[in-house]
Structure formats: structure tokens, C-alpha cells
Amino acid sequence: MNKLIDNFGREISYLRVSITDRCNYRCIYCQSEKKFEFIPHQEILRFEEIVEIVQEAVNLGITKVRITGGEPLVRKGVVDFIKKLREIKKLEDISLTTNGFFLSEYAEKLKDAGLNRVNISLDSLQEEKYKRITRGGSLEKVLKGIDSALKAGLLPIKINTVLIRGINDNEVEDFVKLTLLKRPLNIRFIEFMPSGEEVINEFENKFISVQEIKEKLIKKYLLNSIKISTANGPAKYFQIKGGEGTIGFITALSQHFCKTCNRIRLTSEGKLRPCLFSNKEVDIKQAIRNAKTDDKIIRSKIIRNNIEKAISIKPEGHKLNEKFSNRDSFKMSKIGG
Numbered sequence: 126m127n128k129l130i131d132n133f134g135r136e137i138s139y140l141r142v143s144i145t146d147r148c149n150y151r152c153i154y155c156q157s158e159k160k161f162e163f164i165p166h167q168e169i170l171r172f173e174e175i176v177e178i179v180q181e182a183v184n185l186g187i188t189k190v191r192i193t194g195g196e197p198l199v200r201k202g203v204v205d206f207i208k209k210l211r212e213i214k215k216l217e218d219i220s221l222t223t224n225g226f227f228l229s230e231y232a233e234k235l236k237d238a239g240l241n242r243v244n245i246s247l248d249s250l251q252e253e254k255y256k257r258i259t260r261g262g263s264l265e266k267v268l269k270g271i272d273s274a275l276k277a278g279l280l281p282i283k284i285n286t287v288l289i290r291g292i293n294d295n296e297v298e299d300f301v302k303l304t305l306l307k308r309p310l311n312i313r314f315i316e317f318m319p320s321g322e323e324v325i326n327e328f329e330n331k332f333i334s335v336q337e338i339k340e341k342l343i344k345k346y347l348l349n350s351i352k353i354s355t356a357n358g359p360a361k362y363f364q365i366k367g368g369e370g371t372i373g374f375i376t377a378l379s380q381h382f383c384k385t386c387n388r389i390r391l392t393s394e395g396k397l398r399p400c401l402f403s404n405k406e407v408d409i410k411q412a413i414r415n416a417k418t419d420d421k422i423i424r425s426k427i428i429r430n431n432i433e434k435a436i437s438i439k440p441e442g443h444k445l446n447e448k449f450s451n452r453d454s455f456k457m458s459k460i461g462g
């Protein structure tokens with residue numbers, strides 16, 4: 126079994142693939158309300174190109190792939206794409222991050238296609254507030270989507286909640302109560318990162334550390350530390366006795382988790398990004414398209430070289446909490462959160 130090891134001894138086993146920059150939501154912390162300039166279709170990687178890249182990445186040592194966006198479920202053909210990924214031998218885990226809006230229609234089909242599990246973004250349990258944060262989303266549809274994902278067995282289901290002071294920090298306990306039900310939901314509180322446009326000017330006022338939230342919860346609940354099988358990322362998980370769900374904390378900003386970072390990203394326009402918060406990238410799409418050949422051996426070699434190049438420039442760590450410069454290049458909607 127091959128392993129991809131970077132210059133700092135980290136094993137890179139996880140690839141996040143953004144399949145589109147388009148989204149049916151305009152979350153206040155992620156995208157501007159202004160008209161969004163989408164990447165032209167021909168500049169977006171074709172599904173066949175992504176499958177080729179993932180195949181080579183797996184040959185080199187990647188074992189887990191997460192599909193993200195934009196909103197991955199707005200891209201036509203996503204179910205067949207998952208089927209193709211499933212055919213890649215040695216790819217152990219395929220997951221998908223979604224806002225959940227289309228999930229009730231897709232959950233069963235995605236499961237049948239070979240998707241293992243989903244992460245669902247949910248920042249409020251109050252209809253009006255949810256609409257305001259997402260700029261027009263439907264809480265009802267997302268809750269139905271969660272039910273469908275549970276029914277389809279897309280487990281474990283992780284609910285991603287970005288904490289924004291003064292907006293949803295008063296709902297933390299309502300989210301925690303979801304873990305006390307007889308439903309295996311893993312609620313993950315995520316620190317808001319300076320990557321959007323609208324609330325960014327007030328970033329310091331809106332940021333709330335998960336440590337602060339955790340300290341409040343500890344006063345009221347006994348949080349037992351637990352391990353969950355798919356937790357290879359930065360979250361730490363806890364459980365309250367009696368509930369089937371778990372609570373996770375992701376300290377994206379207040380504590381670096383770069384030392385154990387095992388991931389690399391492929392953007393929808395075909396750039397390999399070894400770190401979400403660094404501008405360094407490798408244009409793998411251009412390299413493949415410039416080759417102008419269908420020769421599998423040549424293409425595979427080009428892809429391999431470009432993946433290795435991206436790993437070789439993976440920085441030791443990000444300095445996001447020291448300097449919020451060049452924010453545009455951090456936009457999650459473009460890179461894939």
C-alpha cells in the first residue's frame with residue numbers, strides 16, 4: 126500500500142473535491158449577496174477528469190474522498206459520478222458535504238450509488254433565522270433531508286454548525302439536545318473563519334471560540350470524551366449519557382490542527398490546494414488538458430507528478446489567526462469547504 130508523505134512527515138490520505146462553485150444558498154459568512162461570478166462551465170473539471178485524478182490519488186495513497194462545493198447536489202450527474210468513484214478499488218470512504226436542501230430527493234440514490242456518509246450544514250433551528258443566515262434557505266427541507274439520510278443509512282451523519290456570536294450562539298443548547306434523542310446525529314460546532322465577505326468586517330465581534338461554548342456546556346452537562354470511527358479530522362467528540370448522538374468541537378482558528386493535517390483539496394476549476402489557507406496551488410487541469418492526449422499512461426504520469434508536486438508544497442501550518450490578509454483566496458465556496 127503506497128503512502129503519500131509530505132515534507133513534514135504528515136501522511137496525506139484525505140482528498141476533498143469541490144465539484145462546483147455554484148450554490149443555491151448565499152450564507153452570510155460564506156458568500157456575498159452581490160451577483161456571484163461563476164466560473165465558466167468549460168473551466169470546471171469534467172466528472173471524467175475528476176475520476177481520473179481521484180484514481181491516481183488513490184494509487185498514491187489517498188483512502189478517503191469528500192465531495193463538496195459550492196453545493197454538490199446542484200451539479201447534474203452527481204449520482205453517476207459517485208457510482209464511478211465507487212468503482213475505484215482501495216478507495217475506502219466516500220462522503221459528501223451538503224446544505225441538505227436537496228437531500229430528501231437524493232439520499233437513497235446516493236446511498237445506492239455507493240456514498241458512505243454525509244455532513245450537513247445547519248446553523249439555526251429557527252426557521253426565520255435559518256432563512257436569514259442562508260439568505261432564503263428552507264429549514265423544513267433540510268430537516269426532511271436529515272430524516273432521509275438517516276433512513277438511507279448515510280452514517281455517521283455529521284451536522285456542521287458554524288458559531289457566530291450574537292446570531293446563533295444562543296441556540297447551542299438546542300443543538301446539544303438533538304444529541305440526546307434516539308438518533309445518531311453528530312453535532313459539530315465549528316469556529317467561524319474569516320473567509321466570507323459580509324460579516325467579515327466585524328469578524329472580531331462575531332467570532333466565538335468553541336472553548337467558550339464548551340466551558341458553558343460543561344457547567345450544565347457531563348461531557349464524556351469518545352472516539353468515533355470516521356473521526357480522522359480535527360474534531361474532538363463528546364457524548365452526554367443517554368443520548369445516541371455526539372457533540373464535536375472544531376477549533377479551526379483558536380488552535381491550529383496543522384500538525385496532524387492529512388488533507389489536500391481539488392478545486393472545481395482543477396487546482397490542487399495543499400492548504401485551505403494558502404495561495405499555493407498546482408494547476409492539474411491545465412497540465413492534463415495541455416497534454417492533448419488520450420494515452421492513459423501519459424495522462425496518469427502527468428496527474429501523478431502534479432499530485433506529488435502539490436504535496437511537496439504543502440506548508441507546515443497556516444497563520445490565519447495572525448493575519449487575515451488576501452481573504453478572497455480563502456473563499457470556501459470557491460475552494461470547497
Ligand code: SAM
Nearest residue numbers: 155194195196223224246285317318320457462
Ligand atoms: N454547500 C455545502 C454545505 O453547505 O455544506 C458544501 C460547501 S460549504 C462551503 C462547506 C462548509 O464550509 C459548510 O459546513 C460551511 O458551514 C463551511 N463554511 C463556509 N464558510 C465558512 C466560514 N467562514 N467559517 C466556517 N465555516 C465555513
